[in-house]
Amino acid sequence: MTSSTHPFEQEEVMAYLDGELSANRAANVAAHLRECAECAALAEQMRDVSVRLSDWSVEPAPANLTKNLEAARAEHVVAKVRKPRGFTGRLGGKFPFLRNRWVWAAASVAALLILVLRIGLPTARQESRQSEGLQLAYTEQSRSADTPESKAVGTASDNFKVRPAPPALPASRGSSPKFSSSSADGQSNPEPTAPMIARTASVSLTVKEFAPLEASVKAIAQRHNGYIASLTSNSPQDAARTLSATLRIPSAQLESAISELKQLGRVEQESQTGEEVTKEFTDRAARMKNARATEERLLDVLRNHTGQVKDILATEQEIARVRGDIEQMEADQRSLQTRVDFATVELSVQEEYKASLQGAPTATATRLHNAAVEGYRSAIESLIGLGVWALQALPTILLWAIALFAPGRWIWKRVRRTSVSQS
Amino acid sequence: MTSDEQLILELQKGSDEAFTELFLRYRERVYGFFRRRMNDAAQAEELAQETFLAVLRAVQRYEPRATFRAYLFGIAFNILAAHRRKSGLNATQSDSTREDVSDPSGTNPENVIWVRQAVDRLDVAEREVLLLREFEELSYEEIAKILRAPVNTVRSRLFRARMALREILATTPGNLGGRK
Structure with missing residues (x-):
């Protein structure tokens, strides 16, 4: 039985029995099992293997297990499970005296004394x-x-x-x-x-x-x-x-x-x-x-x-x-x-601000000179601006012109032909 | 009923009752895990005890991403592997030829013997996948994590193990024991 004759691999049939397929896939496999006797037989054999295996039970755990575990917990749990975590915990592992609560109590009392003295x-x-x-x-x-x-x-x-x-x-x-x-x-x-x-x-x-x-x-x-x-x-x-x-x-x-x-x-x-x-x-x-x-x-x-x-x-x-x-x-x-x-x-x-009249007005000749310089500068600026715009925009305009030339020409001819025929 | 995962979270906070409850729930299964893989009952008991102590020691490292069952049998598997290394066996290799252990609760002791012998004849890697699936009831993904193997490999091994077991059981007298 291969995927060339069945839509599902044998392993998928097994995965279906083990509940390992997605809901969609599982529904498809289930439908196939109802139709395909060969696959249904395989599924049955798989189930049988599981049933046979379930015969293999072992004797109950000895009662000693509970007792011994309790004893072992008494020895280890206090020291290991409740061991302080972090750096102090690791220090406690290396220096067992730090685990002693009396050491910590003495240190706390000393710290308290120092605090009281300080105050x-x-x-x-x-x-x-x-x-x-x-x-x-x-x-x-x-x-x-x-x-x-x-x-x-x-x-x-x-x-x-x-x-x-x-x-x-x-x-x-x-x-x-x-x-x-x-x-x-x-x-x-x-x-x-x-x-x-x-x-x-x-x-x-x-x-x-x-x-x-x-x-x-x-x-x-x-x-x-x-x-x-x-x-x-x-x-x-x-x-x-x-x-x-x-x-x-x-x-x-x-x-x-x-x-x-x-x-x-x-x-x-x-x-x-x-x-x-x-x-x-x-x-x-x-x-x-x-x-x-x-x-x-x-x-x-x-x-x-x-x-x-x-x-x-x-x-x-x-x-x-x-x-x-x-x-x-x-x-x-x-x-x-x-x-x-x-x-x-x-x-x-x-x-405290006091406004004051300052200096004489600027001479007319100077103002005219300044205006002329400004005018020349703005003329040059506008020319340069036009050049810059043309360089920036021309390629795009050319591109569109080339692209639209043929359809434009076609429409133009068509309009002309229509008007000629009407006339 | 409180879930295993809730219990282990309570255990992380220091609840003794949570540990007792988890122990009661899994005592037989953990013992069975070792017992099916080794002949020595005392040794199985010792390793089961060690497993629960390891759970206690490492409880702070448990993250709720995994189910407690997978976590527990992951620890058990590691302990078993360490034990086998000490004994000079491979991690997935079973103990020396097992004596047949009587099964007081079995419906048909002969069937048990045949099944055990049949399982023993399987390839070691395939056998481990089969046991983790059938008895520890772990998912393919959980088994893959414990064995550090791809999920597809786990599925293939499981399929081969079941097919091989079907062939072996079909030729054993156990097959006549009232079942198909």
């Missing part, structure tokens, strides 16, 4: 910072979080006394007035004890005297230990001159700097906003701390254990990844710190 120590640390003569000191008033000043957005800087610092060394860069611990060891994270507020102010002025303005703005920035991030000055010919600048002023001196800026001219618009970033800072500090602890643990693992080369490589890769995270977070933290330490002032100044 409890700020006041003591603050005292020592003051004695070390840091530029910014945390005042007694700022500890009272209930005072309206410390709650109000935009007035947090009032809580800090600022000592003058040389303008070349921006006041609190690298150390914050609001933190109870320094980063002396490069490892500890400052804990904010007062709301951290990134302040932004915007001032629009109109001045009568524009000339001395730029120098005045620079002087104000310098006087308040700040700096000018950007400054743009426009002097259009027939319009008022404008100046826009972005100043970065230490938050503590923002108010006095703004009041000085406002004295430069008439205030058109003024606004101040404050964005509380304490949570973001604290969260990131906590994540940095965890990442450092992880790094330290991984370094310990690397120092104290000699495993296979691939394990060491995996550990080193993990250390590199964690270090990268830490550095990224440190950079973000520094950037946030700068935003808090230095308020941003957007200054926009416009000169």
